[in-house]
Amino acid sequence: MTIQFTSELQPLFPTPVMITNVGRDFTEEELNFFLNLEQRPNTFNQSSCEQRVLEDEKLTDLKKLLHLHLENFFYNVVKPKEKITPYITQSWVNYTTKGQSHHTHSHPNSFISGVLYIQASPETDKIFFHKNVHKTLNVVTEEYNLFNSDSWSFTVETKQLVLFPSSLYHSVKPVEGEQTRISLSFNSFLKGSLGSPENFTHLQLD
Numbered sequence: 001m002t003i004q005f006t007s008e009l010q011p012l013f014p015t016p017v018m019i020t021n022v023g024r025d026f027t028e029e030e031l032n033f034f035l036n037l038e039q040r041p042n043t044f045n046q047s048s049c050e051q052r053v054l055e056d057e058k059l060t061d062l063k064k065l066l067h068l069h070l071e072n073f074f075y076n077v078v079k080p081k082e083k084i085t086p087y088i089t090q091s092w093v094n095y096t097t098k099g100q101s102h103h104t105h106s107h108p109n110s111f112i113s114g115v116l117y118i119q120a121s122p123e124t125d126k127i128f129f130h131k132n133v134h135k136t137l138n139v140v141t142e143e144y145n146l147f148n149s150d151s152w153s154f155t156v157e158t159k160q161l162v163l164f165p166s167s168l169y170h171s172v173k174p175v176e177g178e179q180t181r182i183s184l185s186f187n188s189f190l191k192g193s194l195g196s197p198e199n200f201t202h203l204q205l206d
Contacts, residue, residue, distance in 0.1 A: 009147075011146070011147075014146075015129075015164075015165065015168055016073075016077045016164070016165070017129065017154075017162065017163070017164045017168070018069075018072075018073045018077075018161075018162070018163040018164070019154060019160065019161070019162050020069060020160070020161050020163075021159055021160060021161070022065060022066070022069070022116060022159050022160070022161050023065065024065070024159075025159070026062075026118065026159070029058050030058065030059060030062060031118070033053075033056065033058045033059065034093055034118050034182060034184070035182075037049070037050060037053070037093055038050070039095055042094070042102075043102070043103045044100055044101045044102060044103055045094060045095060045096040045097070045100040045101065045102055045172075046094070046095040046096075046100075047092050047093065047094050047095070048092050048093040048094075048095075050092065050093075051090050051091070051092045052090060052091055052092075053091050053092055053093055053184065054066070054088055054091040054184075054186060055091075063088065063091075066088065066114065066116065066161070066186065067087070067088060069114070069161055069163065070086050070088065070112060070114065070163065070188055071085070071086065073112060073163045074086045074112060082192060082193055082194055082195075083192050083193060084190050084191065084192030084193065084194060084205070085190065085191060085192055086111060086112060086188045086189070086190055087188060087189065087190075087191055088186050088187070088188050089109075089110065089186075089187045089188055089189050090110075090186065090187045091184065091185065091186035091187075092184070092185055092186075093118070093182065093183070093184050093185075094181075094182070094183045094184075094185060095180055095181075095182055096172060096175050096180065096181040096182075096183075097175065097180050097181075098175050098176065098177065098178055099174050099175065100174065100175055101171070101172050101173055101174045101175070102171055102172035103171060104130055104169050104170070104171040105169065105170070105171070106132075106166060106167050106168060106169050106170070107166035107167075107187050108166070109187070109189075110166035110187035110188060110189060111165075111166055111188055111189055111190055112163060112164070112165060112166060112187075112188045113163070113164060113165075113166040113185065113186065113187050113188070114161060114162065114163045114164075114185070114186050114188075115127065115156075115161070115162045115183050115184070115185050116159075116160075116161045116183065116184040116185075116186075117156050117157060117158055117159065117160045117161075117181075117182075117183050118158065118182040118183060118184055119158055119179065119180065119181060119182040120156045120157050120158050120160070120181050120182070120183065121157065121158075121177050121179055121181075122155050122156065122157040123177065124175065124176045124177035124179075125155070125156050125157070125172075125175065125177070125181050126153040126154060126155050126156060126172070126173070127153065127154055127156055127162060127170060127171075127172060128151050128152070128153045128170060128171045128172065128173065129151060129152050129153070129154075129164070129168055129169065129170050130150065130151045130168075130169040130170065130171065131149070131150050131151065131169075132167075132168075132169050135150075166187060166188075189205070190205050191205045191206055192205055193205070
């Protein structure tokens with residue numbers, strides 16, 4: 001007797017990562033700003049000494065554009081019922097030269113994080129995301145997919161914006177190309193009202 005059946009594999013509780021083009025070229029003033037920021041050593045690369053770069057008036061238009069993308073991610077993924085909105089908090093620039101990398105990390109005290117690529121090459125540059133889940137058994141994988149992988153990478157290029165939950169671990173492997181990889185990272189938080197006083201869950205975020 002032949003038994004026939006159908007099955008369906010469901011991606012339950014997937015982690016959202018939004019990849020988009022920022023929508024315009026960088027101005028000469030913006031590029032000069034990024035290239036001339038004072039730098040300090042980071043773990044395995046360099047970052048800007050200034051940690052709120054998007055507050056500079058030279059980046060006013062760029063900040064507005066990034067905020068629109070942030071809202072798009074928030075309202076289309078989270079779909080909040082309450083009157084609450086995201087806003088950008090810290091923002092800084094990363095400089096990664098040949099052989100340098102960016103350690104595996106997440107972004108505490110932030111809800112959604114973003115990375116905008118000021119200078120990147122799709123031939124050599126990628127961002128890696130890592131699954132932070134305990135594995136009961138370590139089964140050797142023959143063919144990787146989104147279900148069985150502990151990490152996943154995306155090729156990145158200039159003007160590309162990546163948005164993701166701040167709790168998601170990510171990293172950059174040693175850069176292979178000769179060109180310095182320059183990226184602008186930012187964090188965000190929420191303002192508005194969450195929960196309800198009646199259920200003892202109210203939280204006012206201003």
